[in-house]
Every structure is written in C-alpha cells, then in structure tokens.
Amino acid sequence: MWWRRKKRTLPDFCEDLARGVMALDEDASAAAMRGIIGSLDGAGPAELTEGVRRLLPAVQQVSIGNGGQLAQVAAGLIEAGADPFVLLEVLVERVTDGLEQAARFPVLVDKDGGGFDAPGSQEEADALIDRAARAAASAGISREEGIRLTESFFTIDEWIPSLLLPLQQKRVRQAFPGRERLAAAADAMTDHADAAPWMFGLLQVLDDEPFLVIHRPTGRAYRLTVSGVGDNFQLHTLLAATLIGDPAEGLIEGARPAPAWIAAATDGPDLQPSGGVRGQFELFGADGERIWGEGRPADIPVLDGHRVVVLDKPSYARSWNTGRVYPLMHPEISLDQKLPEPEAATWLKKITDPEAGH
Structure with missing residues (x-):
C-alpha cells in the first residue's frame, strides 16, 4: 500500500551511522550498526558502494579518535563487494596523517618523563590527556595539537584495516596514491600499532x-x-x-x-x-x-x-x-x-x- 513506510536499505543505515558518529550519538550509531549488519547479506555491489558513498563526508570530517567505527564499517563493506576507490583517497590521507601524528606522541611524552600505558578508564584517559597537554606546552605546541597526537596514537590502529583490504587487490595497488608517504608513516609506527607492519608489507608488494x-x-x-x-x-x-x-x-x-x-x-x-x-x-x-x-x-x-x-x-x-x-x-x-x-x-x-x- 502507498501509505506503508518504505523499507530502509543499507545505504540509509550507513547515512544514519555517519550522522550518529558525527553527533557523538552512541544510541543512534548503535541502531545504525544493527541496521547495517541486518541488511548486509542481501546487498549487492551497487548498494554496498552507495553505502560507502554515504559514509564519505563523515570519514572526511570525523576526528581520528572518533572515526574508528566508520573506518571499520567501510572495510567490511569493501570486503563484501563495495567499490574500494570511492573512499580510497580520503582513507589514505586520514590514515597517513593519523600515523604521522601518532608517531610524534612517544616523543612528546618523553618531555614529561617518558613511559606510558594505554588508558583503561576515562579517569586514566583524562590523566593522559592532561600529561600530553603539559608536554605540548613544553614543546611549544598547542594543547589541542597535543590531544590530537594522543588520540591518534591510541586509535589509529582502528583505521588501518580500512586499507588492508583494498591493498590486497592488484587494481588498487596499481592506482594507490601516496604510497611512499604512507609506507614511511606505517614504518614509524610498526612498534606501536599492531596493524602497521601488515600495511607496510602490503605497500611493498610488487606487481608485474x-x-x-x-x-x-x-x-x-x-x-x-x-x-x-x-x-x-x-x-x-x-x-x-x-x-x-x-x-x-x-x-x-x-x-x-x-x-x-x-x-x-x-x-x-x-x-x-x-x-x-x-x-x-x-x-x-x-x-x-x-x-x-x-x-x-x-x-x-x-x-x-x-x-x-x-x-x-x-x-x-x-x-x-x-x-x-x-x-x-x-x-x-x-x-x-x-x-x-x-x-x-x-x-x-x-x-x-x-x-x-x-
């Protein structure tokens, strides 16, 4: 009947997720994730690609610290059959930038005594951010930049899988932008991000x-x-x-x-x-x-x-x-x-x- 509500599709749920993540709305993001998971099996390549396209604006704008979920959903859609080129350039730029910022974090905290652990609670996270802010002042950079370095160090590993999947396709490797810069950034984080050595290895793969x-x-x-x-x-x-x-x-x-x-x-x-x-x-x-x-x-x-x-x-x-x-x-x-x-x-x-x- 004409008055029945139109069935929501995977791209609709992807758009919901993008909005929820940007608004820091955990309930909306969780509902969108349930919708994506529930509609994934029935989605064809065109629908999967449109879903990735709906994520694009948020992937471009979200902070590294808040965007790991979006990057992981993008990876899943690409594995399921979405066109990897829709998000490739923006993901390369975000991951490269995040790795470069993350690599500066250990140097930054060395100015405040060195040694650090991943925070296990909000209280520990706040203490680490305060410490990074003190070190940033000593290094002559802004508090905001110190926080960005800290967020990048502890969350960039969530972004890397979004490139591990497309890099296993020859056509993507042959058209891959910014390879040398990304490889250098990944190499600098191999001791700190579990997925960085795997991405570095893929960036060394030869073709033809x-x-x-x-x-x-x-x-x-x-x-x-x-x-x-x-x-x-x-x-x-x-x-x-x-x-x-x-x-x-x-x-x-x-x-x-x-x-x-x-x-x-x-x-x-x-x-x-x-x-x-x-x-x-x-x-x-x-x-x-x-x-x-x-x-x-x-x-x-x-x-x-x-x-x-x-x-x-x-x-x-x-x-x-x-x-x-x-x-x-x-x-x-x-x-x-x-x-x-x-x-x-x-x-x-x-x-x-x-x-x-x-």
Whole structure:
C-alpha cells in the first residue's frame, strides 16, 4: 500500500551511522550498526558502494579518535563487494596523517618523563590527556595539537584495516596514491600499532615485476613476471610449482610442491596445510646473499633490470607453516621465457657464488 513506510536499505543505515558518529550519538550509531549488519547479506555491489558513498563526508570530517567505527564499517563493506576507490583517497590521507601524528606522541611524552600505558578508564584517559597537554606546552605546541597526537596514537590502529583490504587487490595497488608517504608513516609506527607492519608489507608488494630465475645445478634460466606475493616463503613455493616439471620441456627435475601447499600459497581456503609447507631449493640473490623466507620479493636485489633469484640444492630440510600471509591477495606468476643456453650461461657468469667466499 502507498501509505506503508518504505523499507530502509543499507545505504540509509550507513547515512544514519555517519550522522550518529558525527553527533557523538552512541544510541543512534548503535541502531545504525544493527541496521547495517541486518541488511548486509542481501546487498549487492551497487548498494554496498552507495553505502560507502554515504559514509564519505563523515570519514572526511570525523576526528581520528572518533572515526574508528566508520573506518571499520567501510572495510567490511569493501570486503563484501563495495567499490574500494570511492573512499580510497580520503582513507589514505586520514590514515597517513593519523600515523604521522601518532608517531610524534612517544616523543612528546618523553618531555614529561617518558613511559606510558594505554588508558583503561576515562579517569586514566583524562590523566593522559592532561600529561600530553603539559608536554605540548613544553614543546611549544598547542594543547589541542597535543590531544590530537594522543588520540591518534591510541586509535589509529582502528583505521588501518580500512586499507588492508583494498591493498590486497592488484587494481588498487596499481592506482594507490601516496604510497611512499604512507609506507614511511606505517614504518614509524610498526612498534606501536599492531596493524602497521601488515600495511607496510602490503605497500611493498610488487606487481608485474620481471624476475630472472637461475637454477645453478643445471645452468637453466627463466624469465618470469610476478605480482601479489607477500613474502619469500610464498615466492619459494610458487617458483617451485612453476619451474619443477619435465626436463625434456626445459623445466627443473624434482618433486613439485604438494597441491595443498600450492593452494595455500595461491587462493585456497586453508592457509596452513597439515604438516606445513616444505622447501625444494636454497634461494640466493645475484649478489650471493641468501634470500630469507621472512623477507619480501621487493628486498631481492635487481641486476640488469630483473630481480634475480638463484635456485640451489637445499643444504638442509626447511619448512614453514603458512602458505601466504595475506589471505585475500591472489598472486600471479607467469613463466614468460626459458632462456637459450648461451644466454643462460651469460647470466650464470654474472652472479656471485656464495661458496666463492663472497
């Protein structure tokens, strides 16, 4: 009937949440959250994207200290299928600015004796703010700025997940604004914000990166293109899965990684296969230095325009638990060329043998 009230949709509840957060109205915000949760399952990409769009003005304006809930809702909507680009620029700016302010807080409180704990009550929070205000006066900055540094330090971790999800999409990484500034800000907070190291790692991820892989025992060499790999453990598994095969076809003889290991390193639901993942090679850079599994592909040195990986026989059995560190980031690795023997031999001469005393 025409007089019946129109059913409220997810974008409506997102707009309610934005208003409630800006007004510091906890009851209205809680009601909006219930509405968002209740309508999320039935929402398609267009509705999810419109919901994110309704959050945009509040995400731009809310203080770092009060905006964590908005940022987390945005992350959830993006994970569910909203267009990540609607909020990307503003989230990058807010998170970068918040991290930079947060990194100044420990320096600020050092002026007031150093040492601090996260407040567990309103009384402790008020005491910490008063302390920051005293330190701000000593540092020649305003009380308001001292409070902003304090709020940022204790709440920026709530904002970071809003970027962890979109950064696991290749198209977002390729168009990501302000990468270097955000990476520097995240690096400065890795000891203080739990999510900062994860974001820093995503900002180091390579896409469409040329690799030159040399198998030292056979002298064979290969050109590959790599995208979306989180660490060198994952790279190890993917290289083995790509290059181990029929020697008659120019591949490396050996036992390929188990299907469960490959699935864990690509897009399988089980990131930690039973019994762990075992390595097939010893990895070195062109400089003869070992490539550690805990490192990242971006750490591998470049030689003549390629990141060079040298595969050697393993000196001991090694294994690791997790196939990939970013569950929603799907890697790409393509074998572009098996190099002719003369070209492979030329590359082999360029690299340093770790046994030669380098």
